[in-house]
Amino acid sequence: MIGPGILEYEFFQNALLAGLFASISCGIIGSYVVVKRMVSISGGISHAAFGGVGLGYLFGVDPLAGAFGFTTVVALGIGVLKEKAGQNLDTLVAAVWAAGMAVGIICIGLAPGYAPDLFSYLFGNILLVPRSDIVMMAVLCGVVIFVVAVLYTQLQAVTFDEEYARVMNLPVTWLSLLLLVLVAITVVMLIRVVGIILVIALLTLPAATARGFAKTLLSMMAVSVFLGLVFSLGGLWLSYLLDIPSGATIILFATAGYVISLPFSRIAAG
Amino acid sequence: MIPAIEVKDVSFGKNGALILDRVSLSVMEGDMYALIGPNGGGKTTLLRIILGLIPARTGTVTIYGRDPREGRQMVGYVPQFRTFDFRYPITVKEMVLSGRLSHTRGVLRRYREEDYATTREVLKRLDLTGLMDRTLSHLSGGEQQRAILARALAGNPRVLILDEPTVYVDTPTAFEFFDILEDLKRSMTILLVSHDIGVISRHVTKVACLNHTLHTHNTPEITEDMIAATYHCPVDIIAHGLPHRVFGDHAEKEGQ
Numbered sequence: 001m002i003g004p005g006i007l008e009y010e011f012f013q014n015a016l017l018a019g020l021f022a023s024i025s026c027g028i029i030g031s032y033v034v035v036k037r038m039v040s041i042s043g044g045i046s047h048a049a050f051g052g053v054g055l056g057y058l059f060g061v062d063p064l065a066g067a068f069g070f071t072t073v074v075a076l077g078i079g080v081l082k083e084k085a086g087q088n089l090d091t092l093v094a095a096v097w098a099a100g101m102a103v104g105i106i107c108i109g110l111a112p113g114y115a116p117d118l119f120s121y122l123f124g125n126i127l128l129v130p131r132s133d134i135v136m137m138a139v140l141c142g143v144v145i146f147v148v149a150v151l152y153t154q155l156q157a158v159t160f161d162e163e164y165a166r167v168m169n170l171p172v173t174w175l176s177l178l179l180l181v182l183v184a185i186t187v188v189m190l191i192r193v194v195g196i197i198l199v200i201a202l203l204t205l206p207a208a209t210a211r212g213f214a215k216t217l218l219s220m221m222a223v224s225v226f227l228g229l230v231f232s233l234g235g236l237w238l239s240y241l242l243d244i245p246s247g248a249t250i251i252l253f254a255t256a257g258y259v260i261s262l263p264f265s266r267i268a269a270g
Numbered sequence: 271m272i273p274a275i276e277v278k279d280v281s282f283g284k285n286g287a288l289i290l291d292r293v294s295l296s297v298m299e300g301d302m303y304a305l306i307g308p309n310g311g312g313k314t315t316l317l318r319i320i321l322g323l324i325p326a327r328t329g330t331v332t333i334y335g336r337d338p339r340e341g342r343q344m345v346g347y348v349p350q351f352r353t354f355d356f357r358y359p360i361t362v363k364e365m366v367l368s369g370r371l372s373h374t375r376g377v378l379r380r381y382r383e384e385d386y387a388t389t390r391e392v393l394k395r396l397d398l399t400g401l402m403d404r405t406l407s408h409l410s411g412g413e414q415q416r417a418i419l420a421r422a423l424a425g426n427p428r429v430l431i432l433d434e435p436t437v438y439v440d441t442p443t444a445f446e447f448f449d450i451l452e453d454l455k456r457s458m459t460i461l462l463v464s465h466d467i468g469v470i471s472r473h474v475t476k477v478a479c480l481n482h483t484l485h486t487h488n489t490p491e492i493t494e495d496m497i498a499a500t501y502h503c504p505v506d507i508i509a510h511g512l513p514h515r516v517f518g519d520h521a522e523k524e525g526q
Contacts, residue, residue: 035358154379157368161354167321167347168372168425169339170379214359215405266408 011127015236018129021137022193022202023228025144029186030207030228031221032179036159039204041078044093045180046187046199048074048100053121053196054107063121064133068188074100075180083173124195124247126236137189144182155179156217193232194247205254206231212265231257272335274299274429274459275320280329282315289315292329293484297429297476302451302460304474306492311481313463314350317433320461321347333429343372346422346458348432351415351439356407362417363402366392369424389424396420396450412443419450430454432462448473 006012033042049067051074056066074096082089108115120128129137148155157165158175166172183203190199206227207220214220235250242249275297282290289312297303305313319326322338333341346369369392370385393399396416406414415435422430432451436444451460452473462474478486478496485496 035355037355150378153368153371153381156360156364157371160358160360160365160368161349163323163349163353164347164368164421165371166323167342167345168369169343170371211357211359215403216361216364217359220359266405 010131014129014131014134015126016233017134018126018137018193019229019232019236021134021141022190023206023232024225025141025186025189026203027206027210027223027225027228028144028148028221029182030203031210031217031224032155032159033183034204034207034211035217035220036179038179038183039200040090040093041082041180042183042187042203043200044078044097044100045071045075045184046190046196046203047097049184049187049191049199050105050121050196051100051103051107053118053191054104054111057111057115058107064136064188064191067121067191068185070100071184071187072181075184076177079177079180082176120195121191122195122197123245124191124193124198126193126232126246126250129192133192137192140185140189144185147178147182151175151178152218159217194250198247198251201251201254202228202232205251205258209254209258209261212261227254227257271299273297273332274301274334275461276330276332276335277316277320278330280316280319280326280331282312282319282324282327288482290319290326291483293480294329295478295484295486296488297459297461299428299459300455301476302455302474303462304477305461305463305480306465306477307480309465313480314433316480317431317461317463321345321431343425344428346425346427346430348418348422348430348435350433351418351435351437356414358406360406361403362398362406362409362420363389363393365406365417366398366402366420366424369421372425388426392420392423395423411439412446415439415443415447416450419447423454427458429459429461432460434463434465437465 007016033039049071052067052070053063054066055061055070056063059066078092078096081092108118117128154165154170154175157168157170158172159179162172162176165175186203187199190202194202207224209227210220210223214223231254232250235253236246238244238253239246239249273296275295277293277295280290280293281288293312293316295303305316307313315324318324320331320333320338321342322331331338334344335341367381367385367389370381370388371379373385374381390399393402396419398413398416398420401409401413401417406417409417415438419432419435430451436447439447451462454460455473474490476486476488477490477492478484479492487496
């Protein structure tokens with residue numbers, strides 16, 4: 001068992017804080033991703049983040065900073081093309097998904113030396129999050145909460161019925177792009193916790209589980225944040241007990257939670 | 271008098287196919303204007319052009335003399351049923367309140383007391399007060415339809431535009447819905463797209479048939495030549511062998 005003594009270790013405090021900030025932002029933004037059916041777009045954005053990590057290595061920038069810049073550009077690019085591409089969005093997402101990863105692989109190949117913590121970007125390690133990244137996560141989490149608090153009703157209108165929001169002359173295009181940027185921010189925050197490959201699960205599973213028990217978007221977000229905490233801290237504890245990788249354990253724990261919740265959901269599955 | 275909605279020579283094409291061919295119509299204030307026609311005939315496309323959601327290739331649309339993107343502030347829109355996700359976690363009250371966003375201002379678009387007051391009135395008017403804390407997914411089809419109408423009415427529209435409002439509800443519910451519209455007709459102009467010729471017949475003031483081109487006599491009668499021009503099939507099949515009498519016949523049955 002983890003004794004109370006472990007809380008005194010900085011790495012463990014950092015892991016708890018990382019879990020907290022990740023749960024808050026993925027609970028909030030993940031709720032939009034689920035209700036607006038942006039799961040595949042978010043998957044594309046998160047995998048493209050690997051390109052940013054690679055660019056970071058190549059140009060000697062912090063890989064997470066590289067990922068932040070790159071995913072934001074990719075998210076905006078998808079948003080702009082989405083307006084024009086129509087039903088080809090699926091293909092577009094697949095292209096961004098693969099091309100982003102390919103950029104990352106080439107950059108890392110070109111970068112001098114060996115990329116020591118590459119594995120942790122791909123699969124995450126909540127126990128290895130440095131203090132500087134915790135500060136960045138706290139700031140990004142604050143940005144997400146602020147933006148959503150200020151624009152809650154408008155984002156609700158746009159994600160519920162985009163066409164009606166346009167008829168009411170809300171700035172739908174801007175709000176949609178903003179939502180994609182918020183997804184990009186959240187993805188970058190989650191990379192440290194579960195890694196690029198698994199980000200999409202932590203972004204969607206708590207929200208998808210919460211949806212079955214929530215009457216309003218706000219309550220869905222609250223339940224989702226709570227579930228995110230349970231999944232990430234519970235998964236961390238399990239991984240410690242069983243001595244297995246933390247990111248993957250968190251995801252499997254979240255998946256189990258989602259599946260178990262389905263029969264109790266107040267909305268029909270599908 | 272300025273028409274509530276004026277469509278002049280509007281054409282629209284997609285992927286090389288002409289969907290609307292020089293369509294013109296005028297909806298005057300106080301009209302209940304019905305647009306009927308086969309699937310794929312361009313009805314929804316025409317509504318989307320009127321609402322400024324897509325641009326016409328040629329021709330102009332005005333709402334009370336203004337460009338659609340400005341004039342649509344005066345429009346309440348009831349979109350085709352099930353065009354949005356009914357499992358969205360939103361209560362009836364939240365949904366109806368969101369219809370007030372067209373009246374909010376600034377970047378934040380905060381609701382004011384009058385927005386809440388109007389929402390309460392509309393909920394009461396459509397008999398939704400008891401259901402206002404329910405989620406949309408926990409309503410019957412007819413209740414969902416009233417909730418969508420309530421959102422449109424929350425904006426205090428001068429014009430109400432409805433796209434196939436009764437297509438997914440049963441016939442008694444459809445009749446109830448049209449009774450509500452009959453009541454609304456006194457205070458606003460209504461433009462309505464429908465398949466349901468039988469139900470709309472006794473309510474409308476003007477009817478037009480749209481199948482790429484538009485045919486109307488600006489009267490509530492659907493005549494043989496309109497049907498023939500629109501559906502391109504023998505009139506007696508449509509009219510159950512009673513050309514000209516189809517409307518009157520149905521109206522009598524409904525009255526009983």
